[in-house]
Structure formats: C-alpha cells, structure tokens
Amino acid sequence: MNLEYLDSPHDHDLLLASQINSRPLRRLVQLALGLSTESMDLLTALTDRLRTAEGALADPATSGEF
Known part of the structure; x- marks a missing residue:
C-alpha cells in the first residue's frame, strides 16, 4: 500500500x-x-481498569505487582 500521498502522521493514523x-x-x-x-495515558489507564473490572486483566492490587 502506497501512503506517499498522505500529508501528515495523523492522516496515516x-x-x-x-x-x-x-x-x-x-x-x-x-x-x-x-x-x-x-489524554492517551488516561485513556490507557481507564482501559486497563475496565479490563480488570471485567476480569480480563489481573487486579494489580491483589496480584502483588506493586
């Protein structure tokens, strides 16, 4: 795929x-x-919390990762 025509990194994204x-x-x-x-860091942190709440990630408070 040729992306040469795109002007900015945002266009690629x-x-x-x-x-x-x-x-x-x-x-x-x-x-x-x-x-x-x-804001991206906050979004990532929120995503981690949601995944933990849904059981998709280990809870750092109980998994000894501190």
Missing part, C-alpha cells in the same frame, strides 16, 4: 483506523486520534 474491522473499536480509535499524550 486515520487511514489505519478506517481499516479496523470492529466498528466499536474503529470508532474508539478514531475518537482517540489527535489526543495529547497525557
């Missing part, structure tokens, strides 16, 4: 996001594009 098959995940990625590093 948008193109890649548009190729995600899962509609909810694609929407989440598209909404996150352009966020500051701090």
Whole structure:
C-alpha cells in the first residue's frame, strides 16, 4: 500500500483506523486520534481498569505487582 500521498502522521493514523474491522473499536480509535499524550495515558489507564473490572486483566492490587 502506497501512503506517499498522505500529508501528515495523523492522516496515516486515520487511514489505519478506517481499516479496523470492529466498528466499536474503529470508532474508539478514531475518537482517540489527535489526543495529547497525557489524554492517551488516561485513556490507557481507564482501559486497563475496565479490563480488570471485567476480569480480563489481573487486579494489580491483589496480584502483588506493586
């Protein structure tokens, strides 16, 4: 795939996001594009907490990772 015509890194990210098959995940990625590093860190932390709450990640408070 030739990406030479794209002007900015954001354009590359948008193109890649548009190729995600899962509609909810694609929407989440598209909404996150352009966020500051701090906001991306918050989003990642929130995602980790949600996955922990759903049992998809070990709870760091009880797994001895501190």
